Amino acid sequence: MKFAQLNDQTILLTPATYNRIAAWRSEGDHLRCPACQAPLRLMAGISFEPYFAHPENSECAWKELDQPPDEWLAAASAEAAAAVESEEEAVKIGSFRLPKKRAITDTDSTPPADPPLYRKRLVPKQTIQHLSEKQAEPLHPAQKQAVLTTEGPLLILAGAGSGKTRVMTARTAYLIRDRGVDPRTIMVVTFTTKAAEEIKQRIGQQLPARQARELVAGTFHSIFYRMLLHHQPERWEQGRLLKKDWQKWRLLRETGALAGHEELLALKEGEVEEALGVISRWKNEYLLPHEMIERDLKSEVEKHAQQLYPLYEAAKRKHGWFDFDDMLIGCYELLREHEAIRTRYQERIRYVMIDEFQDINRIQYETVKLLAAPQNNLCVIGDDDQSIYGFRGSDPQYILGFTADFPDAQTITLEVNYRSRSSIVGLGYSLIGNNRTRWNKACKTFHQEEGETYLFYPDDEEEQASRIVDEITHQLKLGASCGEFAILYRTHESARPILERLTEARIPFHFTQEEESFYDRQTVRWVLGYLRLSLHHDDSAALKEILPTLYISQETWNTLRSQAILDDVPILHVLPKLPQWKVYQRKHLQKVVDILTECRNCTPVQALELIYEDCRLREYLKKRRKERSDTAHERGSDELQQLLAAAKRHATVEAFLRHMEDMSQKEKEWRKQQPLSGEAVHVLSIHRAKGLEFDHVFLPDLVEGALPHEYALDEVRKRGWSALEEERRLLYVAITRARHTLSIGIPQERFGRKTRPSRFVAEMGR
Structure with missing residues (x-):
């Protein structure tokens, strides 16, 4: 259904009115079906045109219509034309002008010259060749070559979705089963315990269980730590x-x-x-x-x-303490300084295979070179285009320089992407080809299907989250399951509105909270304290919370509380009356009381603007940021803007506070709950998504300053390029997690500021 009744007027969903979707969405129960008066839900996702949905099991005869009947539409149009839109009036509170709320209707049927962007397909700049011959064998020629090449140094460049785990498993099994190599002389190093267990499990399906158990497999830390415990147990007690x-x-x-x-x-x-x-x-x-x-x-x-x-x-x-980094250094120094121990391991370990080699750091690489010598049967497998852990000391130069360190090394490229459909592969390779420092690789796609790749343009981060959740809801109704979807974000600020919308829609999700809760951050607590005081002037806990923002010491708290009890008045009313205030302090504190008194009659957005400006909270945060260098205070301004964006969805301060309290409580539940065993939407950072794959991937906030991140743009301004190249690799990793569909969000505003689409959009598609 493409039309609805809102406040006794008709609204139509057309390209000319798509820019009103976010405002109409906020009307909630006021959206009604003109025929049956049932409440309607505005569904505006990504892959489909927006529509108004009736409640389930509705039998309304109009629910499948795109236009209301002509006679009804004519009557409604005549009524709308007769209405005269009044000029917007304003009310002044303090020094802030509050616009009166206007009815959200569309009586002008003439579309603007340039209809607002809703979504469009993103076509990759680079066309990817399909695999022409699909063989029945489990390994294609390049994979088979990698399996059979066992002697000497070997670099396997394994692009995203190219089956590197299959190759590692087959190569290990080939060494043991066909070459007769003792599994105890093979060392397979992975970057996660999960990856090591997966390889052991797969090998266990091809070889006797005893041989699979004898394989030396694990992470760098686990393998190196076992060596340290064997030789120096007293120093390395866990x-x-x-x-x-x-x-x-x-x-x-x-x-x-x-x-x-x-x-x-x-x-x-x-x-x-x-x-x-x-x-x-x-x-x-x-x-x-x-x-x-x-x-x-x-x-x-x-x-x-x-x-x-x-x-x-x-x-x-x-x-007598040590940390994880000491394990790596300790093992390297043990092998370097004790020739007998080094020789013992070199004679024991005949074949070394390293997964995710692009993520290796110097101390790991130097240790591996010691272990692999002198035979140098060292097989490294990875993709320099997926090196995204520079903040941990990883450096793609090790995979890029491997053939310089080992001049006799062979190089094999796994060029077929088995995971993603062709348009997704094309976007990834169109993007990553802009990096200056990388191995050039041929690429083919196994799938003939093109796949769906969309850009969509929500008003802000809140509407972006709503559209993602609407798309998931729509696809679930068509038969998809929750576990097929992943929402991958660059920074944790992108996650909050998405988690809120998923919670409201009662869609189960997996989420691992790595940072301090948004709702528990100091800036957010201050803002909510002001709002609580506006509703309840005797909320002593709220007043105590905001005292620092008024430059009032906690020592004054007891005086305030005692005076309120003596005068039998709300504690907020006592605030400007203490005798120790100077004239300018008393004047400002009285203004705060007056503003908070008025705020209870404002919309949440109006109340927040008054608190930020007239109560000088924004000014306080700016001053605090100058005095302190820690990053928690750098983000205070963004947190103010996030609260403003969230407040737009609520009609009253009380409703907004209730929403925030509810979300805070639910987030505590997210933190406590164990990972869901059933199907759930995956919400995770791009860094955590590396190595995973999903049918449908959403990438929110592909705008300048988010991805690429602002710190990378700062480096570019200083004529540096390495951080920007890592950001490009990060986006490449995100894109190549998708099998079937990829949806990229470009909000027109983020944290209350106008945005510019990420430069990466133009690099990868048209």
Whole structure:
């Protein structure tokens, strides 16, 4: 159904009115069927034209119509034409002008010259050749060649979806079964425990269980740690492992390691964690404390890391602790410095195979080279186009320079993508071809089907989330299952509205929260505190929450509370009346009271604007950001804008607060619940999605500043390109997770600011 009744007027879904979808969606129960008066739901997804949906089991005769009957439409049009739209009036509260709410109708049937963008197909710039001959054999020629090449160094360039796990499994089985190699002399290294278990499981299906168990397979950390425990058990006792950053910070504080370093003691926990992350990256690059002391470092985070590094290492040595990075360094130094031990392992390990080689770091690579020598039966398999862990010290230069380190190495390219349909493969390769530093690879697609690749243009991040969930809902009704869908985001800020819409639609989802809850962030708590006070002037907890934003110390809290009890008035009313205030303070505090009194009669958006500007919350955050360097305060402005975007969907402050409290509670449930065993939509970061695949993939927020991220754009402005190339690889990974469909969101506003489509859109398609 393409029409509905809203406030006694008719609205029509046409390209000329698509720009009103977000506003109409917010009307909720006010959307009615003109014939049966049933409430309608506005469905505006991606792959289909928007429509109004009747409740299930409705028998309304009009529900399949695109246009109402002519006689009814004529009467409605005449009524609409007779109405005279009044000029917009305004009410002034404080210094902020509040527009009166206007009816959302469309009486002008003339479409604009350029109808608002709703969606369009994205056609890849590069056409990908289909595999001409599909053989019945389980391996195509390049895969078979990789399996049979067992001696000497070998580089296998395995593009996305090219069957690298199948090749690794077949190659290992071939060595054991056909070449008679003892499985105890084969080492298979993966980057995740899950990948190692998958390879063991697959090998166990092809070989006797005993042989599969004897294979040396695992992550770098697990294999290297077993070696350390065997040779130096007293030094590497598992109970002495520092697993979390807070444990490292506690070690530094409680052992007195920072005594005499007042500037380090003054650091916030977030600043310390950032510095520890930098130290970890240096250790993975085998940059030791004495090497970093003389470095000229520019960023504050690196300067903090430079100071902390020797103190942290000394504290660990003194008290017998170690971290994950120490395992890698310890194993490398064990092999390098003890010739007998190194020779023993070199004679034991005859074949080494490394998965995801593009993600290797220096200390891992140097250790592997020691283990593989002198036979150098070293097989590395990976894709330089999927190197996305630079923040952990990974560097694609190791896979790019492998043939320089091993001049006699053979190179085999697995060029057939078995996963994705042709248009998705074409977009990925059109994009990644813009990187300057990469191996050039031929590419073919196994599938003849083109697949569906869309760009869609929602108003903002809230409408973007609604459209994604509408699309999933629509596809579920057509027979799809929840587990076929994945929503992949670049930064966690993109996830919040999506999770809220999924929750409201009661669609099950998998989500792993890695950051502090949005609803628990300090800026959000301050804003919600103001709103709660506007409804309940005696909400003492809310007032106590916002005191810092009014430059009032917590010591004044007891005075405020006592005075409110003595005067028997709401605690907010006492705020401007304390005798110690100077004239300008008293005037501002009285203004805050007046504004909060008026806010209860405002829409949530109007109330937030008053709080941000007239109550000077935005000004307070700007000042705080200048005084502090930690990233938590850098994002405060974005959090204000996210709240504004979320508030648009609610008619009253009370409804908005109720929504926020409900979402906060539900998020606590998300954190506690175990991963769902049944079918569920996958909501995860692009980094976490690497190695996975889904039938239908949504990529929200493909705009400048989000992907590519702002930090990469900063580097470009300084004439650097490496960060931008990693962002391009990140998007390539995201695209190539999709099997059948790919939907890319380009919100016209994000965090209240106009956006520009990501430069990557023009690079990959037309």
